[in-house]
Amino acid sequence: MNEPFRVRLAGWLLERALGREAAISILGDLEEQLAARGTRWHDRIWYGRQVLGCLFPHRAHAISGRNRLTRRPGGPMDTLGTDLRFALRTIRKGPAFAGLVALTLAAGIAATTVVYSAVDGLVLRPFPFPEPARLVGLGTAYPKLGTPLGFMENLSPAEYLDGRAATSLVRPVAWDMGNRQVTVGETTENLFSGFWWGDPFPTLGIAPFLGRGFLAEEIRSARSVAVLSHRVWQNRFGADSSLVGRRILVYRHPFLLIAIIPPPTLLYAMDLWIPLPVGPEVFPRNRRQFQVMARLAPGVSLAQANTELELIARRVEGEHGAAFPEYAGWRIEARTWNDINVQALEPAAFVLLGAVVFVMLLVSTNVATLLLGRSSARAREIALRSALGAGRGRILRQLLTESVLLALIGAALGIALGYVGVGALGRVLESLPIPVSGTLAVSGRVLAVTAAVAVAAGLGFGIVPALHALRMDPHRTLQADSGGATSHHSRLRLQRTLVAVEAALAITLLAAGGYLVRSFLELRAVEPGFAPDRLLTMRLSLARERYPKAAIEPFFATLREQVGAIPGVRAVATASQFPPGVFLRQPFQIEGTAPPADQLPIAFATLASPGFFEAMGIPLERGRTFGPDDRAESPWVAVVNQPFVTRYFAGEDPIGRRIQVGGPNGRFVEIVGISGATRNRGLDQPPEPEMFLSTVQADGVNNQLYLIVRAAAEPRALVGAVRQVVKGIDAEQPVYAIRTVEDAFARTQFSRRISTVLLGLFAAFALVLAAVGIYGVVSYASSQRTREVGVRMALGASRGSVARLFVRQALAPVAIGSVAGLAAAVGIGTAMRSLLFSVDAGDPATLVAAASLLTAVGLAAAFLPAWRASRLDPVRALRSE
Amino acid sequence: MTKGTYLGEFELIVLLATAQLGNQGYGVTILEEIGRRTGRSPSIGAVYATLARLETKGFVRSWQGAATGERGGRPRRHFAVKPAGLKALEQTRQTLDRMWRGLPWKTRPRAEGW
Numbered sequence: 002m003n004e005p006f007r008v009r010l011a012g013w014l015l016e017r018a019l020g021r022e023a024a025i026s027i028l029g030d031l032e033e034q035l036a037a038r039g040t041r042w043h044d045r046i047w048y049g050r051q052v053l054g055c056l057f058p059h060r061a062h063a064i065s066g067r068n069r070l071t072r073r074p075g076g077p078m079d080t081l082g083t084d085l086r087f088a089l090r091t092i093r094k095g096p097a098f099a100g101l102v103a104l105t106l107a108a109g110i111a112a113t114t115v116v117y118s119a120v121d122g123l124v125l126r127p128f129p130f131p132e133p134a135r136l137v138g139l140g141t142a143y144p145k146l147g148t149p150l151g152f153m154e155n156l157s158p159a160e161y162l163d164g165r166a167a168t169s170l171v172r173p174v175a176w177d178m179g180n181r182q183v184t185v186g187e188t189t190e191n192l193f194s195g196f197w198w199g200d201p202f203p204t205l206g207i208a209p210f211l212g213r214g215f216l217a218e219e220i221r222s223a224r225s226v227a228v229l230s231h232r233v234w235q236n237r238f239g240a241d242s243s244l245v246g247r248r249i250l251v252y253r254h255p256f257l258l259i260a261i262i263p264p265p266t267l268l269y270a271m272d273l274w275i276p277l278p279v280g281p282e283v284f285p286r287n288r289r290q291f292q293v294m295a296r297l298a299p300g301v302s303l304a305q306a307n308t309e310l311e312l313i314a315r316r317v318e319g320e321h322g323a324a325f326p327e328y329a330g331w332r333i334e335a336r337t338w339n340d341i342n343v344q345a346l347e348p349a350a351f352v353l354l355g356a357v358v359f360v361m362l363l364v365s366t367n368v369a370t371l372l373l374g375r376s377s378a379r380a381r382e383i384a385l386r387s388a389l390g391a392g393r394g395r396i397l398r399q400l401l402t403e404s405v406l407l408a409l410i411g412a413a414l415g416i417a418l419g420y421v422g423v424g425a426l427g428r429v430l431e432s433l434p435i436p437v438s439g440t441l442a443v444s445g446r447v448l449a450v451t452a453a454v455a456v457a458a459g460l461g462f463g464i465v466p467a468l469h470a471l472r473m474d475p476h477r478t479l480q481a482d483s484g485g486a487t488s489h490h491s492r493l494r495l496q497r498t499l500v501a502v503e504a505a506l507a508i509t510l511l512a513a514g515g516y517l518v519r520s521f522l523e524l525r526a527v528e529p530g531f532a533p534d535r536l537l538t539m540r541l542s543l544a545r546e547r548y549p550k551a552a553i554e555p556f557f558a559t560l561r562e563q564v565g566a567i568p569g570v571r572a573v574a575t576a577s578q579f580p581p582g583v584f585l586r587q588p589f590q591i592e593g594t595a596p597p598a599d600q601l602p603i604a605f606a607t608l609a610s611p612g613f614f615e616a617m618g619i620p621l622e623r624g625r626t627f628g629p630d631d632r633a634e635s636p637w638v639a640v641v642n643q644p645f646v647t648r649y650f651a652g653e654d655p656i657g658r659r660i661q662v663g664g665p666n667g668r669f670v671e672i673v674g675i676s677g678a679t680r681n682r683g684l685d686q687p688p689e690p691e692m693f694l695s696t697v698q699a700d701g702v703n704n705q706l707y708l709i710v711r712a713a714a715e716p717r718a719l720v721g722a723v724r725q726v727v728k729g730i731d732a733e734q735p736v737y738a739i740r741t742v743e744d745a746f747a748r749t750q751f752s753r754r755i756s757t758v759l760l761g762l763f764a765a766f767a768l769v770l771a772a773v774g775i776y777g778v779v780s781y782a783s784s785q786r787t788r789e790v791g792v793r794m795a796l797g798a799s800r801g802s803v804a805r806l807f808v809r810q811a812l813a814p815v816a817i818g819s820v821a822g823l824a825a826a827v828g829i830g831t832a833m834r835s836l837l838f839s840v841d842a843g844d845p846a847t848l849v850a851a852a853s854l855l856t857a858v859g860l861a862a863a864f865l866p867a868w869r870a871s872r873l874d875p876v877r878a879l880r881s882e
Numbered sequence: 883m884t885k886g887t888y889l890g891e892f893e894l895i896v897l898l899a900t901a902q903l904g905n906q907g908y909g910v911t912i913l914e915e916i917g918r919r920t921g922r923s924p925s926i927g928a929v930y931a932t933l934a935r936l937e938t939k940g941f942v943r944s945w946q947g948a949a950t951g952e953r954g955g956r957p958r959r960h961f962a963v964k965p966a967g968l969k970a971l972e973q974t975r976q977t978l979d980r981m982w983r984g985l986p987w988k989t990r991p992r993a994e995g996w
Contacts, residue, residue, distance in 0.1 A: 004954060022959075023930060029949070029956030030909030030926055036952045055927030 007045070008032070011052045018056045027055055080395070084402035091403060092410075098375060099407060102368050105773075106411025106458065107418055108766060109364030114419025114443060114451050116357045116759065119426060122441040124343045124350040129265065131206040132296075137303065137335040139164055139293040139310070144330045146588070146603045152341045154290045159281035161198070161293055163317050164333055169306035173295035174199030180542040180705065181273055182735055184250035185237060191542065191737040192233065193270055196277030201268075202260075204294055212245040212260030220276045227256040228274035231264035251275065252544040253733075287325055287664060294338060306335050327588070327601055348835040349752040353759055355829070356513060360763050361458060363506040367770045369462040370499045370777055372404060373492060376470040383470050393471050400470065404463025405456055412455035419443060419451070429755075469495055493785070496778050497814040503774045504818025504855060505825065507767035511851035512826030513833065514764035517757040519847055520838040524750065529580065530679035530688060532618030535571075536742035537716035538579065539723065541734060542705040550701030554633075556730065557696065557706055561610060563726045564710060569719060572616035572711040575696055577608040577703050579617065579742065581749045583681035583691065591649060592659040592669065604645055604690040605681060606662060608699050608706070614640070614676060616711045624656045624674030627695045637698045640674040645690035662694070670694060683749035685838050708736070716741050753836055771815075771855060772862035779811045779863045783870035790870055791878030800871040807867035808860065815859045823848055889974045895920065896932045897971060900942055901963045908947065908958040933961055941967030 008028065015024035031051055038044045092099040130136055141160070142150040154177075156164070161175045174197060181194040195201075202214035210231055219226050227249060229238070238244055248255040256275065279291070297306055310333040318328040343350075376383070386396060420443055427441035469492065541560075543553055557575045565573045578585060587606035590596060611627040613619075622643060631638050639660065646655050655672045662670060678688035696706065712719050720739055727734055747754065783790070790803055830842025840847065889897065899915040900907045907915075909926055912933075917923050936942045947958035963971075 008954065019930075023934070025956050026909060026959035027926060027930055029953035029958060030913075032954045032956070033910050033950075033952055034913075034926075051926050053927075054925030055930065057927075 007048065011048070014052060015055055080398065081402070084399050085406065087399060088403040088406045092407070095375075098371070099410070102371055102407050103411040103414055105364055105367055105371075105770065106408055106455070107414035109361050109458070110412050110415025110451055110455055111418035111422055112360050112759075112763060112766070113357050113454050114416055114447060115422040115426060116353045117450055118419070118423045118441055118443055118447045120350045120354055121444065121447055123346050123430075127339055127343050129207070130338070133339050134337055135297040136204070136206070136338040137170070137295055137297060137306070138338050138341045139295070140334050140336060140341070141289075142332045142334070143327045145327045145599070145601050147600055148586075148603075150332070150334060152336070153292055156291045156293055157281075157286050157289045158198075158279045158284050158291065159286040160289070160317070160333075161291060162281060163313055164293060164310065167306065167309045167313060169298050169301040169309045170295040170335070171298045172199075172204045173293060174201050174204045175279075175291045175293045176201070177277065177279075177291050178269060178271060180540070180737070181251050181275070182542070182544060182733075183273060184253060184733075188237075189733050189735050190237065191735045192272040194273040194275065195268065195271040197274055198277060198279055198291070201274070201294075204296060205268075206296070207263055209260035210263035211242055212258070214260060215274075215276050220278055223276055223278050225251075225254060225256040226259045226276065227251060228260040228262060229258060230262045230267060230272040232267070233272045234261045235264075252546050254546065286321065287327070295335075297335075303335060303337065310335060326596070346752055348833065349756040352513070352829075352833045352836060353756055355832070356510060356760055356763050359506050359510050360766065361454060363503060363510070363767055363770050365458045365462040366499050366503050366506065367774055368404075368407075368458075369465045370496060370503070370774050372462060373466040373469060373496055373499070374777060374781060376400070376466040380470065387471075396471060397467050400467035401460060401463045404467070405459035408455045408459025408462075409452075412452060415455075416443065416448065416451060426755075465495070465499075493778070493782060496781065500771075500774045500778050500811075501814035501818035501821075503771045504815040504859070505822035506818075507764075507771040508819050508822030508851050508855050509825045509829060510760070510764045510767040511854060512823070512848055513829050514757075514760040515847040515851050516830055516833065516837055516840050516842075516844060517753070517760050519840045519844065520753065520836070521750075521757050523839045524684050524753075527680065527684045529684060529746070530619065530677050531580065532711075533580075533742040533746060535712045535714070535716050536617070537710045537712060537719055537723070538707050538738070538740060538742060538745070539720075539736045540705060540707050540738040541727070541736050543734070545704060548701075548704060553701035553704055554697055554699070557610065557708075559730055560708065560726065561612070563730070564708065564723055567719065567722045567726065569713045569722075570710055571713050572612060574613040574616040574709045575610040575706040576613055576709060577696075577706055578605075579607075579707060579709060580679045580681045581683040581746050583607060583689075587663050587667075587692075589663070589667070589692070590661045592661060602649055604641075604649075604692050607691060607693050608696045608703055609640075609693045610696045613693070613709070616709050617679075618711070619679055620677040622675045622677055624672075626674050626676075627693075627697070631695050631697060633698055633700070635698075637668060637670040638673045638695060639670040640676050640693040641672055642676045642688070642691045642693075643678045644688050645692060646675055648690050660692070662692070684746060685750075685753075707738075709742075753838075756836055768854065768858050772858050775811055775815065775859050775862040776866060778814075779807050780866035780869075782810065783807055783866050786870075787873065787878045790873055791875045794873070794875040795879065804864070804867040804871040807870055808863045811863035811867070812856070812859055815855065819852055819855060823852065826851065889970055892924070892928070893932055893936060894971075894974060896929060897936060897941060897963060897967055900933075900961050901968070901971065905960065905962050907961045912961065936967065937961075939966075939970075940964060941970055 011031070012024060012028055015027055018024075019027070031048060035044060035048055038047065126133075128136075138152050139156060140150045140152040141155045142148060156175065158175070161173075164170070165173050176198065177196045179194055179196065180191050182189050183192050184190075197215065197220070199220060200215040200217075202209060209228070212228070215226065215228075218224075229249075234240060234244070245258050245261060247258055249258050250256070251273070262274070284290075297303065314328075314331055314333045318331060322328045383396060383400075387393075423441050423443050430441060472491070541557075543556060548556060561573050561575060564570060583605050585606060586603050588601055588603045589606075590602065596602065609627070611629065611631070614621055614626045621640075624640070626640055627638065639662075641655060649655075650658070655675065657671065657673075659669045659671050661667045676693070679691075680686065680688055681691055682689060696703070708723070710716065710719060710723065724736060727736055793803060794800075826848060827843035830837070830844070834842060895916060896912065899912050899919070902915055902919075903911055909929065913923070913926060913929055916929075933942060933944070937944060941964060942961050943964050944959050944961045947960045949955050949957040
């Protein structure tokens with residue numbers, strides 16, 4: 002059937018309302034009639050009305066509008082129809098006004114849609130797992146090591162078994178994460194992967210999209226079975242469902258593909274899951290690189306589970322505290338998976354939600370101001386209706402219908418805009434390493450919230466002017482030529498109040514945006530301790546199957562040499578981590594000292610190649626860095642940073658001293674140099690103690706290293722040449738995580754950055770709305786006082802003094818609102834403290850800037866109509882009434 | 883007049899239009915008949931809803947007719963008045979006649995000053 006959309010839509014509607022048989026006859030009749038009528042646009046409208054008439058036959062006459070054969074008047078639905086028709090007619094009569102209102106609303110509603118979608122997808126429902134309140138992760142805290150509660154790479158296999166003993170937890174599962182190269186056909190890709198000790202599907206509470214989960218036996222004996230994410234299966238395997246049950250290559254090793262993870266379930270963006278049994282006999286008790294999740298047992302609360310875990314921690318401390326001193330006072334704590342993963346985003350989310358509420362309030366106030374102007378213009382109409390016997394309730398309903406209709410039109414526009422915004426935000430989020438799997442979408446929930454906000458806003462901004470209109474005395478309104486003097490005064494008073502409210506809201510948003518912008522500027526002024534510009538980084542993971550330990554450093558040495566020879570490369574190095582992503586720590590012991598009782602020494606431990614400090618631009622303060630003489634067989638050496646010296650060698654010279662790294666059986670290294678401090682955890686974190694060990698002396702324990710390239714110009718331009726070099730050394734070796742160090746720093750500031758951008762936009766929008774409001778007040782006031790201006794000027798007032806009069810009167814409410822807004826801004830600053838960086842709530846510079854900006858904009862908005870008023874010809878002004 | 887045989891104003895009009903058309907009545911012709919005789923154009927939905935009600939009351943019957951090209955290949959649904967419908971029409975007419983009896987032949991609305 003190749004029929005027009007009109008017919009298909011009508012058929013679909015009619016079939017649902019009346020059944021198939023009736024639908025067919027009616028459609029046929031309509032087509033026959035339409036063929037006789039023609040296809041001009043009013044014929045199409047006739048068609049639409051006929052279809053609607055069939056859906057609501059008892060309202061058919063009301064809708065068709067001309068027929069009164071069987072009209073049953075008086076019901077509430079009936080007046081709704083009348084009100085709607087009337088509202089539509091009003092809108093058609095003043096499209097510019099309606100457009101302005103709808104656009105204002107649309108902007109506010111788009112903001113609501115985008116922010117609520119983001120908060121809903123990232124914070125309220127970050128994971129698509131059922132019963133999220135019962136899915137928990139296990140965190141650990143070691144007061145002796147000074148480490149706070151952590152949930153990543155925080156448990157050893159032995160500790161996992163300790164935690165498993167808890168009867169208040171069921172379906173526990175442990176996993177480690179890393180990278181694997183998966184080969185399909187010709188191409189080898191690096192996939193971020195999870196190595197599971199247990200089957201995660203039942204714990205997550207989801208079923209595979211295709212296939213089945215890991216069997217206990219497959220975990221126990223580390224069978225070569227694999228699970229792929231839906232996105233990889235779709236993008237790289239062409240969504241071929243016959244693939245499940247076939248073999249794929251992981252590190253050139255055949256693995257049976259047993260399942261596809263349902264979309265959009267992504268845990269930490271892991272695209273490949275394979276089993277990895279790790280008994281306590283494989284890893285020592287203090288090798289903590291696993292994370293654990295579980296479900297709360299039926300009927301058990303989180304608090305009960307934590308009581309049991311506390312008992313377990315104390316038991317472990319009793320049993321192993323002697324051999325592992327970090328157990329003194331350690332804690333295991335379960336938290337819900339959502340809490341663990343969205344905590345970092347929560348402050349930004351709630352600040353943005355709060356800001357959106359302010360924006361919507363501001364939009365409503367602004368629209369109320371506009372409608373107020375409108376309702377005065379319609380004062381006569383309302384007075385006439387009231388004089389003809391329309392009840393107050395009836396008129397109120399009519400006016401509210403209009404404002405809600407405007408709100409809904411605005412909402413439709415706003416949601417369309419919101420879709421665009423959410424799409425853009427989603428694309429930004431996809432490229433970021435946030436742990437959340439929730440995809441951003443304008444869901445039904447979001448639409449429901451938005452529609453509710455729109456209706457609430459419609460009622461909110463409609464009620465004030467509507468009530469105001471009703472308060473007017475119809476008798477006097479009808480008598481007066483253009484409304485009564487009193488109504489002007491009361492209207493002006495109301496309009497000024499609204500402007501004061503707008504000013505308060507605007508200044509609060511301006512200050513909130515200002516705090517963030519200032520934080521951002523402060524952060525940009527922070528010295529990272531090295532030169533982050535023009536640095537390109539990428540990661541390479543060498544397959545253990547192909548690169549034994551002895552072959553790893555030679556590979557990277559060749560790579561450094563050849564990449565160094567690329568034109569445009571200033572310096573090159575390899576390292577296990579680099580700022581701002583430094584996170585691996587190692588305990589250590591200074592030779593010849595006893596460990597302090599309260600805290601065990603621990604520091605970031607970074608493997609770095611010769612040339613690392615030069616490539617990164619980290620200054621050497623004393624001693625030397627790794628040189629050509631530091632070979633695998635020569636004495637092992639280390640460079641430590643300034644915070645390391647300050648914390649652990651207060652007042653002593655560390656050069657020449659030896660430290661034992663990695664516990665009682667660790668190796669001894671000699672400190673040969675002191676480097677400057679870097680912001681190793683990001684610009685907003687203080688530099689922390691870090692020790693650098695040479696990759697040359699590392700025995701190839703680390704098969705995953707970053708290649709760091711300092712470029713002479715644009716670093717991204719080198720990617721192709723570097724890839725070429727890698728291919729020349731090993732054609733099958735993929736590189737991944739290609740980014741610049743500047744990007745890496747930007748990512749650490751993600752939630753701050755996005756809040757800054759959004760709040761900045763909201764603040765700008767607020768300024769525009771406030772300006773529109775002020776402009777409206779002044780133009781109305783001056784138009785109503787034409788005669789007075791004429792008198793004043795006839796009596797000798799100068800143009801300047803007339804303009805000043807209007808500006809002064811317009812700015813009085815702005816000043817009052819600003820004071821209230823500044824008080825609110827201090828409160829808001831306190832609430833958003835965790836997003837601020839070296840800026841205090843109530844930061845005077847920010848508040849002064851916000852107030853000045855609003856005043857300046859207010860002056861500009863007031864000046865134009867005031868100036869126009871002062872240009873009046875006094876003679877004509879006096880004649881005007 | 884028993885309950886169930888009562889005809890509302892619009893029902894009466896639709897039933898009369900159907901009766902006028904004999905066996906030729908279907909949506910379009912019934913609409914046209916009403917339009918021609920009353921000058922009003924009810925919506926097709928209202929007519930179908932009324933016909934459905936009349937069919938339930940047993941006053942009309944319907945059957946599927948021919949499909950034509952201008953209808954997009956959709957068959958017509960024809961309607962014709964059943965004997966019970968004719969009886970109801972007759973009863974309604976008698977009732978109305980009784981109500982008219984004794985009134986002046988030409989009535990005028992009060993607003994025109996009668």
